[in-house]
Amino acid sequence: MSAEDLQNEEREVLDSIFDGDENFKAIDTNSFQYTVYSATSPDKTVALRIHWSSQYPEIIPNFSLELSHNNQIPPHVKANLLSELKTFAEENVGVSMTYLIVDWLKDNVDSLIPSGLKKEEVKSEQLTKRQKNKLSSFGNSQTRGRDWVDIIRHLSQMGSAVE
Structure with a gap:
């Protein structure tokens, strides 16, 4: 069988195995994404993108973890x-391995990802009303309403439009 025939066959198998599994996504005909969740720890999750080259399965697919889900x-x-x-x-x-890779990752996610990897949340300081007002001037030392004063001065110099 040619590589293209093997890929078509594997695509059909993956569609039937992962039918209804919301963790599996077929990105295009040669790219797939699967999100693995640990059964023991909610913070141990990983999203894996697998891309087949034209010679797959005779060469290994390309793997990517550069997904927003993996930022932690x-x-x-x-x-x-x-x-x-x-x-x-x-x-x-030489073997259709996408399902094998996903299954292997499911079995090993607990040992491959250490516990406690949740991204630390940066807590912002509570600002007082005075500090907020000071920040709202964007470093400008001019008083609030300065623009309105300039507009009123300009209008008073123009005179009344109705005569």
């Missing part, structure tokens, strides 16, 4: 995860 994962953890994914994929070259 530090770069060194992402690098380790990609390395582990590539190692697993290289063991399965």
Whole structure:
């Protein structure tokens, strides 16, 4: 079978396996995304994008973790995860492996992503009314309403429009 035939067959299999699974998305004919959630810890989630090249499955697919869902994962953890994914994929070259990769990631997400990776929320200071007013002038030392004073002065110099 040619690589294209194998890809078409795998696409059909993936559609039937992941039918109704909201964690799976077919981005286009050669790109897929799956979001894996840990069964033990809600902060251990990862979204993986898999892209097949024209020679897939004879060569491993391209993996991407550069998705907004993964912003809480530090770069060194992402690098380790990609390395582990590539190692697993290289063991399965020549085989339709997208489902195998997703299943492997589901089984290993707890060991690959350390606990407590939630992005720290930066709490802003509570500002007083005076501080807010000071900030609202954008560094301008001029008083509030300055523009209105200029407009009224201009209008008074123009005189009345109705005579």
